[in-house]
Amino acid sequence: MKSVMNLAADLKTAIGIGETTGPIGEQVLSSQGRLAALVVAGVLAVFAPVAQAFEPFWLNILTRMLVFALLALSLDFVFGYAGLLSFGHAAMFGAGGYAAALAIREVTTNALVVLPASMLVGVAVAAFIGWFSVRAKGIYFAMLTLAFAQMFYVIVFTDLPATVLDVETITGGDDGLFGIPLYEAIGIDFTSRLLYFYLTLVLVLVSFAVLVRVANSPFGRTMQGIRENEERMQFIGYDVQRYKLLAFSISGGFAGLAGGLYVPFQSVAQPGLLHWTISGELVVMLLLGGMGTLWGPMLGGALVIYLEERLAGFATWEIILGSVFVVVVIFAPRGLAGTLISIKNDPRNTITHVKQALRNYVEKVRG
Amino acid sequence: MIESLLRATLLGLQLGMTLALVAAGLTLIFGMMDVINFAHGALYMFGAYFGLLVGESLGSFWLALLLAPLIVGLIGAAIEILSLRPLYGRNPLYHILLTFGIAIMVQGIVVQIWGSQSRRIPAPDLLTGSVSFGPVTYPVYWLFVLVLSTVLIGTIWIAIERSDLGILMRASAHDTEMVDALGVDVKKVFTGVFVFGSVLAAVAGVLLGASRSVHPGMGFGVIIEAFVIVVIGGLGSFKGAIYAALLIGLVIAYGALIAPALTDLFIFTLMAAVLIVKPSGLFGATEAA
Numbered sequence: 015m016k017s018v019m020n021l022a023a024d025l026k027t028a029i030g031i032g033e034t035t036g037p038i039g040e041q042v043l044s045s046q047g048r049l050a051a052l053v054v055a056g057v058l059a060v061f062a063p064v065a066q067a068f069e070p071f072w073l074n075i076l077t078r079m080l081v082f083a084l085l086a087l088s089l090d091f092v093f094g095y096a097g098l099l100s101f102g103h104a105a106m107f108g109a110g111g112y113a114a115a116l117a118i119r120e121v122t123t124n125a126l127v128v129l130p131a132s133m134l135v136g137v138a139v140a141a142f143i144g145w146f147s148v149r150a151k152g153i154y155f156a157m158l159t160l161a162f163a164q165m166f167y168v169i170v171f172t173d174l175p176a177t178v179l180d181v182e183t184i185t186g187g188d189d190g191l192f193g194i195p196l197y198e199a200i201g202i203d204f205t206s207r208l209l210y211f212y213l214t215l216v217l218v219l220v221s222f223a224v225l226v227r228v229a230n231s232p233f234g235r236t237m238q239g240i241r242e243n244e245e246r247m248q249f250i251g252y253d254v255q256r257y258k259l260l261a262f263s264i265s266g267g268f269a270g271l272a273g274g275l276y277v278p279f280q281s282v283a284q285p286g287l288l289h290w291t292i293s294g295e296l297v298v299m300l301l302l303g304g305m306g307t308l309w310g311p312m313l314g315g316a317l318v319i320y321l322e323e324r325l326a327g328f329a330t331w332e333i334i335l336g337s338v339f340v341v342v343v344i345f346a347p348r349g350l351a352g353t354l355i356s357i358k359n360d361p362r363n364t365i366t367h368v369k370q371a372l373r374n375y376v377e378k379v380r381g
Numbered sequence: 382m383i384e385s386l387l388r389a390t391l392l393g394l395q396l397g398m399t400l401a402l403v404a405a406g407l408t409l410i411f412g413m414m415d416v417i418n419f420a421h422g423a424l425y426m427f428g429a430y431f432g433l434l435v436g437e438s439l440g441s442f443w444l445a446l447l448l449a450p451l452i453v454g455l456i457g458a459a460i461e462i463l464s465l466r467p468l469y470g471r472n473p474l475y476h477i478l479l480t481f482g483i484a485i486m487v488q489g490i491v492v493q494i495w496g497s498q499s500r501r502i503p504a505p506d507l508l509t510g511s512v513s514f515g516p517v518t519y520p521v522y523w524l525f526v527l528v529l530s531t532v533l534i535g536t537i538w539i540a541i542e543r544s545d546l547g548i549l550m551r552a553s554a555h556d557t558e559m560v561d562a563l564g565v566d567v568k569k570v571f572t573g574v575f576v577f578g579s580v581l582a583a584v585a586g587v588l589l590g591a592s593r594s595v596h597p598g599m600g601f602g603v604i605i606e607a608f609v610i611v612v613i614g615g616l617g618s619f620k621g622a623i624y625a626a627l628l629i630g631l632v633i634a635y636g637a638l639i640a641p642a643l644t645d646l647f648i649f650t651l652m653a654a655v656l657i658v659k660p661s662g663l664f665g666a667t668e669a670a
Contacts, residue, residue, distance in 0.1 A: 099474070146657055153417075154660040157612045161653040164605070168646040290605060294419070294481060301478040332489025339482025343475050344467055378467040381568045 079316035086315030088268035094305030097241030102163030108288030110270025111277035125197035136270015144262035190284030304351025397630020398530035402585035404610040406578025412617025419480035422604030423487035428586025450583035457579025615665025
């Protein structure tokens with residue numbers, strides 16, 4: 015557990031506890047928000063052993079929720095925060111996952127080696143896709159990333175590398191790679207589900223802290239500027255394409271990390287990880303949570319996974335999940351984050367707001 | 382060799398024309414309302430399933446081909462009025478969340494009502510068997526699909542170019558506010574276009590439902606092909622969507638001759654290449670904005 019403690023200490027310095035912060039309006043996350051994030055993490059950390067004792071199934075869901083929170087976070091960093099509408103994040107997620115699967119099988123189960131490798135592969139894939147795509151803007155960027163991600167999907171699905179290199183199998187094709195064991199690192203055996211949960215929790219927290227830090231840095235401000243007015247930033251003298259490529263690659267690294275955490279946990283890497291429906295679902299998580307806030311999408315990701323898991327028992331789960339999306343988008347336009355903020359700022363008028371939203375809806379439908 | 386090439390060409394044209402029916406609605410809806418309609422594949426799927434319902438209960442393929450698109454048109458109207466209308470004027474990204482939600486709902490509804498096994502709409506006796514052109518034998522049904530969808534697409538094309546309604550549609554797409562100011566109820570035009578797109582998608586659903594299989598995954602399967610077509614043709618361009626649909630149909634058919642497993646790779650490479658060289662697509666009016 016020593017490394018976990020160390021990481022927690024690093025984390026405190028990383029998110030700047032005890033530092034003076036600038037005006038709250040400019041920060042991605044206020045100091046209150048940071049505290050809330052730590053409290054949520056603390057509650058999860060305490061809750062996990064309880065869940066493990068009573069209902070191990072909960073630990074499973076929680077870990078998956080965390081992984082998708084991380085994935086949604088990585089997407090929001092470019093999508094909501096930098097305005098790069100990536101519709102191909104499944105490629106980096108899947109690439110990271112497959113990298114982990116292959117590394118664990120062929121080289122080592124040491125998390126300290128495999129997880130950075132997953133991140134690097136995520137960065138490399140993002141850099142490749144981004145290099146071709148960053149010149150396109152808006153919806154065209156989205157479509158380019160979609161096209162490239164689907165290419166990666168087909169390559170993995172048909173096991174093209176094995177055909178080209180004339181070996182029996184590399185990606186395992188349609189079936190994927192089975193029986194991927196869990197990690198171990200510096201003497202800790204993460205084959206315990208509880209420890210694996212803690213590993214995930216700590217890495218998600220660190221990633222969150224790092225990305226919030228980057229978002230609040232001069233680099234983050236520049237990305238915000240590019241989102242708001244790309245041409246202007248170009249005229250001022252910023253190399254806009256390079257900034258976009260860099261942001262996209264950073265995001266890809268975290269998506270790769272999510273893949274590296276997900277595959278050993280599920281013990282299988284299959285082509286579905288790279289399919290466009292994952293990218294689409296991610297965008298849904300983002301909009302559901304409230305894009306551009308970094309923490310909102312994490313909630314959105316966790317919520318979608320939670321709903322999918324909990325509703326899986328119902329025959330009508332797709333209808334319920336779909337209705338949730340429809341209702342949120344119509345009545346809570348700024349997503350969960352927006353709703354939470356408005357409730358926090360003005361708790362008394364919540365009912366009035368709901369009434370108003372309903373009235374607006376009826377008015378608009380009538381035209 | 383010539384034989385299989387000819388056969389592939391016919392097959393590609395037929396597939397392209399039916400995909401054009403799906404893509405035409407998608408591109409018109411995007412061009413007019415800036416809506417990226419993920420539910421379009423769901424409407425196509427509804428078309429196939431209602432075709433199945435009508436075909437099996439009334440025993441007539443022709444009635445299915447007539448009634449299913451009408452039912453789906455009504456569903457399309459409900460979707461547009463109840464869920465899209467409140468969102469106009471907001472960031473188009475939210476349409477993704479909305480239509481994705483609707484697509485998932487429709488998939489769930491289909492599984493609930495019809496189950497998840499694969500089915501097929503029975504083709505009429507009139508259209509069974511095959512005809513031969515020189516060395517090539519070709520199923521009558523596929524030929525029928527080719528002719529019908531070509532006639533439909535041709536008619537719509539002329540209507541959009543020549544008729545008053547077509548002019549109104551193009552004008553609304555070009556400058557919504559101006560058309561509104563001229564006293565036209567643009568909201569009705571929007572609903573009309575959405576319903577029209579739904580009907581076309583449903584026709585394609587019935588037509589392909591009798592040659593491909595009808596299953597709950599077909600909506601999400603077709604939507605990505607339709608997107609590729611719309612993007613290659615140029616977002617919002619009707620003409621572009623038709624040419625791109627034929628191109629994609631042929632790529633799929635020829636690709637199946639060379640390397641069946643890799644046709645998708647060809648398609649997405651083509652899409653990426655077009656976007657890199659000309660982001661606005663083959664017939665896109667404006668540069669990327």
